[in-house]
Amino acid sequence: MRITVGEGSCGVAAGATEIYSLLEQGIKAFGIDCMLTVTGCIGMCYLEPIVNVTLSDGQLATYVRVSAEAVGEILKLLCNEENNAEQYLIAQQDQENLDAQQRIALQNCGIIDPENIDEYLDAQGYQAIKKCITELTPEQVIDEMQASGLGGRGGAGFPTWFKWQSARGSEGDKKYMICNADEGDPGAFMDRAVIEGDPHQLIEGIMIGAYAIGSDEGIVYVRAEYPLAIVRLELAIIQARERGILGENIFGTDFCFDLAIKAGAGAFVCGEETALIASLEGERGMPRLKPPYPAQKGFLKLPSNINNVETFANVPWIIRNGGSAFAAIGTEDSKGTKVFALTGKIAKGGLAEVPMGTTIREIVYGVGGGIRGGKAFKAVQMGGPSGGCIPAKLIDTMIDYRSLAATGAIMGSGGMVIMDESTCMVDMARFFIEFTCNESCGKCTHCRIGNRRMLEILERICNGEGQDGDIELLSALAEQVKDGSLCGLGQTSPNPVLTTLRYFRNEYEDHIYNKKCTARQCKPLLTYTVIDDLCIGCNLCAKRCPSGAITGELKKPYIIDNEKCIQCGKCAEVCKFAAVAVD
Amino acid sequence: MGCNCSENKKWECSDSSIDIALLEPELAKHAGSPINLIKVLQKAQELYGYLPLDLIVYISSALGVKPAKALGVVTFYTQFKTKPVGKHLILLCRGTACHVNGASGIEEAVSEYLGVSEGDITPNGLFSYNNVACLGCCSLSPVMMIDNKAYGNLTKDSAVKILKEIEMREASLCG
Ligand SMILES: Cc1cc2nc3c(=O)[nH]c(=O)nc-3n(C[C@H](O)[C@H](O)[C@H](O)COP(=O)(O)O)c2cc1C
Ligand code: FES
Numbered sequence: 058m059r060i061t062v063g064e065g066s067c068g069v070a071a072g073a074t075e076i077y078s079l080l081e082q083g084i085k086a087f088g089i090d091c092m093l094t095v096t097g098c099i100g101m102c103y104l105e106p107i108v109n110v111t112l113s114d115g116q117l118a119t120y121v122r123v124s125a126e127a128v129g130e131i132l133k134l135l136c137n138e139e140n141n142a143e144q145y146l147i148a149q150q151d152q153e154n155l156d157a158q159q160r161i162a163l164q165n166c167g168i169i170d171p172e173n174i175d176e177y178l179d180a181q182g183y184q185a186i187k188k189c190i191t192e193l194t195p196e197q198v199i200d201e202m203q204a205s206g207l208g209g210r211g212g213a214g215f216p217t218w219f220k221w222q223s224a225r226g227s228e229g230d231k232k233y234m235i236c237n238a239d240e241g242d243p244g245a246f247m248d249r250a251v252i253e254g255d256p257h258q259l260i261e262g263i264m265i266g267a268y269a270i271g272s273d274e275g276i277v278y279v280r281a282e283y284p285l286a287i288v289r290l291e292l293a294i295i296q297a298r299e300r301g302i303l304g305e306n307i308f309g310t311d312f313c314f315d316l317a318i319k320a321g322a323g324a325f326v327c328g329e330e331t332a333l334i335a336s337l338e339g340e341r342g343m344p345r346l347k348p349p350y351p352a353q354k355g356f357l358k359l360p361s362n363i364n365n366v367e368t369f370a371n372v373p374w375i376i377r378n379g380g381s382a383f384a385a386i387g388t389e390d391s392k393g394t395k396v397f398a399l400t401g402k403i404a405k406g407g408l409a410e411v412p413m414g415t416t417i418r419e420i421v422y423g424v425g426g427g428i429r430g431g432k433a434f435k436a437v438q439m440g441g442p443s444g445g446c447i448p449a450k451l452i453d454t455m456i457d458y459r460s461l462a463a464t465g466a467i468m469g470s471g472g473m474v475i476m477d478e479s480t481c482m483v484d485m486a487r488f489f490i491e492f493t494c495n496e497s498c499g500k501c502t503h504c505r506i507g508n509r510r511m512l513e514i515l516e517r518i519c520n521g522e523g524q525d526g527d528i529e530l531l532s533a534l535a536e537q538v539k540d541g542s543l544c545g546l547g548q549t550s551p552n553p554v555l556t557t558l559r560y561f562r563n564e565y566e567d568h569i570y571n572k573k574c575t576a577r578q579c580k581p582l583l584t585y586t587v588i589d590d591l592c593i594g595c596n597l598c599a600k601r602c603p604s605g606a607i608t609g610e611l612k613k614p615y616i617i618d619n620e621k622c623i624q625c626g627k628c629a630e631v632c633k634f635a636a637v638a639v640d
Numbered sequence: 641m642g643c644n645c646s647e648n649k650k651w652e653c654s655d656s657s658i659d660i661a662l663l664e665p666e667l668a669k670h671a672g673s674p675i676n677l678i679k680v681l682q683k684a685q686e687l688y689g690y691l692p693l694d695l696i697v698y699i700s701s702a703l704g705v706k707p708a709k710a711l712g713v714v715t716f717y718t719q720f721k722t723k724p725v726g727k728h729l730i731l732l733c734r735g736t737a738c739h740v741n742g743a744s745g746i747e748e749a750v751s752e753y754l755g756v757s758e759g760d761i762t763p764n765g766l767f768s769y770n771n772v773a774c775l776g777c778c779s780l781s782p783v784m785m786i787d788n789k790a791y792g793n794l795t796k797d798s799a800v801k802i803l804k805e806i807e808m809r810e811a812s813l814c815g
Binding site for chain 1: 673675676678679681682684705712713716717718719720731733734735736737738739740741742772773774775776777778779780783785788789790791792793
């Protein structure tokens, strides 16, 4: 019998650690004969904490939203006592949503114990690297990658085999294999899930790449905000070294390889490969012009190859199953599967790995279960600060590199932030430009100053001070920043503005000319009024109002003075009778 | 500007709570190796919570980089703090998913409850908070992280409740 508790960062945040210790105590107290382990995130974050029980007959039962009471029932079940554990079982629909996915990068996440190398080995782990170094030449590995059509999952989708070949062809004995685990796009967390849930698969992917380009040293650059990922990866590296899987003469061959972790220090731009290299060298993370590409002059000016976590995580599967099996999945220009992070106003937030070419609708209304609270789907933001907002009318767009580019958004790392009618698109544009302003390294003028000016315009529009001509000015600036910036950060930062202007121009116009925010997000544009019929005159709003704008007599409807009101929204928040109307 | 006799004396930081001996092994390991500047700064911050200016200068000379460059690195990365932080550092996520689900309200509530703004330390030294870009728990947004533990699905009330619980634990520790 085996019990696993999902302890990715998301599971832990939902209380999985407490559930684990309750189970541990119970198992000990009742002398239950079973193995209790942790596992990573299976992707159904909305159901955390999740406990899987595999009974001796191999039957698997998944318990979700497990509480202390649920643990009690599960323990009774394990003791063969009468119990009510059934009510905590996963709903059939949720199980079907999980089964409908096609998992390659996430194949072991949420199933094996990431802290135990044996479980990875039992899941065909390290078979692919063994095959590479004992049976295939590096060229053959690269050929297999070419056949797979795998494109980089870090955002651009650049063919992985091509990068490897170019690094292989670069002159020099010393080469570096670098893994980009900076995952800067806010709203994306697939890389975290892979590292926390299946670190050995990442290590194996990096090793295969290293063998292909002829490198004996690798570095994983992990962002500082992922402490658990760093711990799990450290442990995995130690275990791999102990087994002789990392180190000298791996599997009795000439291949030697070791891996180190470098923790990032909190800078979005360090996800850009040349900035990442600067950061690894102990410098400010400033991008530089390409060429020379990292394949020619990378870390310490030596040939280096940089790939994203999810890219690497696909590699062992490709070697085991063949490039053509991977290429059989997906569309003409986008091969294989892709992991998407569903967040925002979605009913069932989490990770979903589906074939490329799946439509936005299938993801949002299939795995995602539609919009939270049954509201209307308004848009999905894809590609983070470099991406764009795709409106509801394009919900049948296929998710592949070409179709997304046509909408003005990008695939990016696969973050999908879902928005409903209560999301203001001008505010979203403002949010992203503010993000870029904070994260711009300041090296080039257009990115540093152009984004700042765009932010000022967006702020004034959100504050109800938008002027005639602002929309035109924004579009012009956006084009200039796009053209005039050095690295991908500035070149793509106007995308959120351009796509919202393209699809939601009416909202900008409402803000500027009618001084209205239909989503009711931009506070300075709102007016608060008391609904006489609902107000019981309890005085609570008047007490909380920081500007003394609310007056009245007890037990009679109160009045809000719009001249004094500072639109803080406190009155609507504290009113227990929904008697404050916001418009 | 003084004589050289201080060379024999142990270096002391303006912040007397900083025991430089704790960092010496790390400094010795990376002496003269500018490439490890970020790593050493991270170690120092882990030990002391923040990086006072004279400590940055001290580290830079040990590693053989110019002080200005070390300061440039410190100010570039948001992780590095040049002011003391609270015993419990709160990281408030202001990422996209959290923004869409009301992160600004959480910051309002936290800041109002603690009575300080971003980066400042509460009078009792227990808390300070910083906004960060994303904590990777976006499906539980809005999210905050305290002492490496993430708290999800926050509301204004639940965020304040978590802070109160930490305060209570601290109070019981003090007896
Ligand atoms: C501003 C900016 C941020 C980026 N952030 C990331 C990131 O967080 N993670 C990542 O893997 N790639 C990121 N990239 C892309 C990398 O530069 C690089 O293309 C990628 O790591 C290559 O790996 P791949 O070919 O496997 O996708 C970013 C690019 C830019 C311009
Ligand atoms: S956006 Fe807040 S945790 Fe990712």
